[in-house]
Amino acid sequence: MKKVAVCGLFVVLFDIVLRLALWAGLVLLKCSGCGGLAGVWAFGAVKWVALHVFTSLLTDGKPQAEIHRLVALLCLLSPVLESGRSLTMSVPEPYVGPPPDLSRLLLGLMSSLLACVVWEKFLCGDDGKSDKLDARQLLMRMLKYFKPDSLYLMAAFSFLILGVVCDTYIPLYQGRVIDMLGGQVLHTGFCYAVGQLALLSLGSALFSGLRGGIFMCTLARLNKRLKHLLFHTLLQQEVHFFEENKPGPLSSRLHSDVDRMGRTVALNANAIVRSTVKTCLMLRVMLGLSWELTVLTCIEMPLLAVLQNKYITLTKELKEQTQNCQAKNKDLALQTVSAIHTVRSFKGEKDELRRYVEALDEMRNVKRHSGIYSAVFGLIRRLLSVGIKILMLLQARGLILSGHLSIGSLVSFFLYQKPMSINLREILYCYGETASTVGVIDKVFKYLDRTPQWKKAGGLAPEKLQGRIVFQGVTFTYPSTPEPALKSFSMELQPGKMTALVGPSSSGKTSCVSLLKRLYEPQAGQILLDDEPLHHYKHKYFHQKIAVVSQNPVLFSGSLKYNIEYGLEDCTTEKVKETAERVNADKFLSELEDGYDTDIGEGGAKLASGLKQCVAIIRALVRDPQVIILDEATSKLDVQAQHTVLQEILSCGQTVLVVAHQLKTVEQADHIVFLERGVVVEQGTHQELMAKRGRYYRLKEELFSEK
């Protein structure tokens, strides 16, 4: 880098020498110019050759890419600017080339250097090249999601350009009208000018409105598509994914981040195109009005770019911190509110409030830092603008006094100048905003690209299923823990028989049920249903044939009927009632306020826990499952109801697995599997195990303490 800087310095010095030589030559020859536009271009070409030879000598024939760019700018910028200036002259004057004005020659050098710094630092700097490439790829990928809306976008961009063209010419016509006010212009001429102005204003309002509306519609469509896709992808993920990623951040990704992504890309693309087209058109008009004032206006741009870039770098981390804090706050509040019963019964309100206040404090600190940065940035930016404005006023006075500028043109220029700075600021802001959204886009795409870490379900859906389940040497470790929950675990569940899985706490009973529900995949061994691995069955078929009822079933807000039919497409009310009758619950449920249409509240909060279990049992039975897993599913029912439910289930010839903590259930079981630390210690009937007088017998009192 140092080598490039030193080489660049020598190139600039050599360029100054060449410019001074040209100036001295023109002064000595008493020439007012160097041969018109052709002369300027010729001088640029000669300089290019000279600088090229000079840099080759300096770098042993291997000049760096940065030096090449610097040389190109030093040689080309002045001819290009001069050509542009002559093109924008309303009445083409015979061009005589730059007068032998030293300050003008040096102004060309300064603008070349400034352009070079902006180019190297902000547009193609080497730092983080791969990051920029990634960002570009991400943005390009994001743009692909707009493909279905291409027609809308084309219409929106067309209206945008039409609106911008109208917008751009409004100040010019305003200036003309002002000049006509004091002049000897015919009334019709004046009315014609005012009519043109009115037409332009009308066009601007109409096209801008159409553009805005279409962009908003497109954005809404994109948001819907992205959210749908992301939610679909999330639902495909394995259970461990949801254990690793908390609901708060996931919901934040799904809502705020997707919204922000679409908004930033769509609105920024809109703003960048609008501002760029406007800036180009305005530059053309402003150069025509006064190139000196235009140069002063343009000096503001690179300085603002440097400032903005610094600001973005400083606040990038703060933005991420703010996002994380927001997600954390949301998560904390959600957790506390959803567990309000536990919080209240443990008098945890104070603790929860403290935790929430701590999270709010963290957020406040981050926001305070953002505020300070924003204030300092705003102050420096304003000081810079005021400084440039003072310079412009001084220059404008000179131009008016020398007759090069009319008052109307100056008014027009100032009418352009403010929107021009706003446009440039908008471009820079959008650039910064898009850059800072890249992180958000990246996170969302990471979720969208995530392949679920579980075996895909097959297509098996036999009409007749026996329901024989075999665990063959299953070893299973949770992804987040090193110790296996089940070690070479084998067990068989027979159709029409009830098997009880018993064991002390943390022995692996629930893990067994989770594997059977296919919430996790075992690392070794396999689980077979009618001699076929579980993942060979169709997803919907499998979960219809294997029903699980847990101790604390999850119910959804809505009616009783909605909860019982949940996930079924063709379940009739008769079938629901019939199933409820089988477990003696129909009478009770029908007597509720609105019968089966009674709203059970958030998570079934309006139901007693026994009734919740009852609804969960009916929900399982209504699916006509072949395998029923009862994970303490009847613990909150009275003895008579428990008996009825078990008898009803067994009478249908289904395979029943009971995770038991109560002796009553175990005694009824045909087969008992006694688990300890993920290993089957003993198995057999209750009598056999008692007769053995082994672990089951010794732990009986401890396990089934109710007896």
Ligand SMILES: Nc1ncnc2c1ncn2[C@@H]1O[C@H](COP(=O)(O)OP(=O)(O)OP(=O)(O)O)[C@@H](O)[C@H]1O
């Ligand atoms: N989601 C999980 N992530 C990590 N480890 C887990 C998870 N669930 C259970 N475990 C661990 O797996 C082991 C077996 O737990 P499991 O819940 O299967 O036992 P259990 O016999 O059902 O216990 P309990 O009767 O108390 O419900 C325990 O060591 C437990 O800490």
